[in-house]
Amino acid sequence: MKEEIGILEGRQSQVFEKKSGDEQQFDIACDKTSLSGSVSQRACVFCGSRVVLYPVADAIHIVHGPIGCAAYTWDIRGAVSSGPELHRLSFSTDLQEMDVIYGGEKKLYRSLIELIDQYQPNAAFIYSTCIIGLIGDDIEAVCRKVAQEKGIPVMPVHSEGFKGTKKDGYKAACSALMKLIGTGSTEGISQYSINILGEFNLAGEAWIIREYYEKMGIEVVATMTGDGRIDAIRRSHGASLNVVQCSGSMTSLAKDMEEKYGIPYIRVSYFGFEDMSKSLYDVAALFPDRPEIMERAREIVRDEIRKYYPEMQKFKSSLTGKKAAIYVGGAFKTFSLIKALRTIGMSVVLAGSQTGNKDDYERLREMCDEGTVIVDDSNPVELSKFVLEKEADLLIGGVKERPIAFKLGVGFCDHNHERKIPLAGFVGMYNFAKEVYESVMSPVWQFAPRKGGLA
């Protein structure tokens, strides 16, 4: 391995280091497909659709294709449900060679009938995988037929892996949801109501957020898709506002709902005191005729921060001056993380995402300190290089980044599907600070060669 290269040729345009002076040209290339032959950390269209729809707990999710796509996505996301847990089972048409030759429509039809008879779900999502796009199964037709026979919505999700990036998968998922929205009755929905979009209830986070809004006197019609229910989604067009987190995955749905149903939307983040408070205030501000909503929002913020802020100071005093590297799926998450890390005294030396767009990166550049490296669609070589060069004490990422951090001998925080504790909300910020503190300050690093342990 050429130590001095580190950055793949053809990738220079996707890596940027902020230097002094504002005149520096900033033209990070993103929205690009990955270079063939790179060890990319990215996934595919199917992955995007699957993670977005997965938390809908009273629907069956059937993966139409060979077994792998179903096997690898079987209950890997800790999106918790307060009731049914159909989403945690793995259903596949397990296509074989003969199906590839003669088509898989019949098998899909039979599978759907068998499943619906057995589980009586409220809807079904059918994910098409790579080869479905090639063998030309008409899954729309199968879905229509089954929907008619069984009387439940059966939604095709066009998520052939190669037809774009993970973002296109988000869009495919949103169009499937769009087909459900508007099919339920909106009777009895308050005008002080919202939908929570882009919150997946990992470790129960949606419950925390929902509770804040409900305390403010706002009705939450549907959370999409955390702890999701088909009936709630069907009537979600009755809400007055869409509150969108994780902008990458759900903004397209919010836009579609705005166009079709005239529901405005705002973008929020529930991560960190600053952004969490803002997401309550921003919602309250849109219901000015009921000032008590804003009052309650202020109360919540005051009480919660009073509860957690003092506790966090002990973490802050130890963490001040420590450096973090961030590499996560969506860029929006990166903004919140930078702010949250500053709250606990840490600076950010690397910030990157798998799927950010130009605006995201521009904003990232504005937020970052000098010397911070900004990357799009990075790979392990680059990540290792920058973590070492910039002497990071912490890496924030997902499953594939975790062991890299540990091999390098730096702390880690999973800000992806494998988070075990809620990181959203005020309590989530406390949890985050605690987790970062415990990891960065752990005595185990003293045994790592980089920190003076035996080589």
Next chain:
Amino acid sequence: MLLRHTPKEVIAREGLTINPAKTCQPIGAMYAALGIHGCLPHSHGSQGCCSYHRSTLTRHYKEPVMAATSSFTEGASVFGGQANLLQSIETIFAVYEPDIIAVHSTCLSETIGDDLQQITKKAKDDGKIPEGKYVIYASTPSFVGSHVTGYANMVTGIAEQFAQSTGEKKDQINIIAGWMEPSDMREIKKISKELGVKIVLFPDTSDVLDAPQTGKHEFYPKGGTTIEELKSIGDSSSSLALGCISAEPAAIALDKKCKVPFETVDMPIGLSATDRFIMSLSKAAGVQVPDEITAERGRLVDVMTDMEQYFYGRKVALFGDPDQLIPLTEFLLDLNMKPIHIVSGTPGQRFEKRMKEILRRIPEANFRNGLNADMFLLHQWMKNEPVDLLIGNTYGKYIARDENVPFIRFGFPILDRIGHSYFPNIGYSGSLRLVEKILGALMDRQDREALEEKFELVM
């Protein structure tokens, strides 16, 4: 709710797989390729495949797993993936500098008709493969076989594409590892050393997926079978294939290409299978079994006899991969336990044939492999005929919780415990570990659930 989704009544299913006891071929090819030193596995397909395989292997081993992808786009799937693969080969050698690229196909590249042999030949002809570097390949469409056959295909590819015969035989024996853990491979090397047999073990993921903390991210960890070793396997005196499904195809290919005679034995899990392995290896090498190994065997037998009253009649359900299940079932029978429900998602008649022989003594035992042989079916069988112990990969934990059955994690993937990378399940000492685990699981339950008056100190 999660646990209440499996009904007791077994209804024939035509289309559907629920809770699979297998995954797809490419991940097996990736795992096998990681057992070659300086090799970068390459997934010729969509980006997601590579990402999923790396994530799953990372969750199982808690190690970084490096692999590249052709990153198929819509264009590639219309015009063929040749350009993507050629570009990949160039990029990989220029930037990641492996000695070997091991390409495997996916459902996508197979369906559009990419021919890996032809494309890699073109890469060579076009001068895209630097001197002294290699590109090997295996065809692993996801709609055929399972992760186990994908592993077998890549191991076969390794054997076929590296082996040379110089005409001069070497005093060494090839051991072709079936899909086993790095700890198991380490144990094979240890046993061979004790026997005084010179072996070439391939693939070999020890020191790759159980690498120590060095403060560096080693893109190519120190382990793995080397190119020199792989070139020499055509000159070895014989091959011993560990597992009729995951290892034998490579032995056959090697015999065909370089006339290296082979014997297939079961993976050495349990007493009888380890006996056969030791016997075959010592016979092939013409060596005596040293006292050390005999004593190790004696300790295993000693524990089996000491504790025999705790095994008697205990019913077991197990699921996983055929090459493990065959000797494991035999071992459970040797312990006087009753394996009564056995499921493997991997298709193939060898499994059925061997299981029939092994389970002669238990005519009521259920076993099934291939299509629809999934964990849903296993769970249904368990509801109809309850067991005392469940053995299988992490996904068994749902069933274990639902049925309140002691559960031992064994197989792939294990996503929620460590140990499998470090402590072998094969050989006499690995089998002793299995016995310890079985007893521990049974006795922990007994201790937890015994009535106070029956709560025992001495067991």
